[in-house]
Amino acid sequence: xxxxxxxxxxxxxxxxxxxxxxxxxxxxxxxxxxxxxxxxxxxxxxxxxxxxxxxxxxxxxxxxx
Numbered sequence: 420x421x422x423x424x425x426x427x428x429x430x431x432x433x434x435x436x437x438x439x440x441x442x443x444x445x446x447x448x449x450x451x452x453x454x455x456x457x458x459x460x461x462x463x464x465x466x467x468x469x470x471x472x473x474x475x476x477x478x479x480x481x482x483x484x
Contacts, residue, residue: 442459442464446464
C-alpha cells in the first residue's frame with residue numbers, strides 16, 4: 420500500500436492525526452497562545468486519542484476490504 424492509499428483510505432485517522440499534532444504543539448509550547456486555546460488543545464488531545472482508538476483499523480483489515 421502506497422502513502423497516498425494509506426492517507427485516502429484512512430482519512431479519518433489522518434485527519435485526527437493532523438489535529439492532534441497541531442493541538443499537541445499548542446499544549447507543549449503554550450507561550451504566545453491564549454489560555455483558552457491551550458486548555459482547549461489539552462481537551463482535544465484526550466478526545467483525539469479516544470477517537471483514534473475508535474476509528475483506527477489494523478493493516479490486515481484494510482487489505483481484505
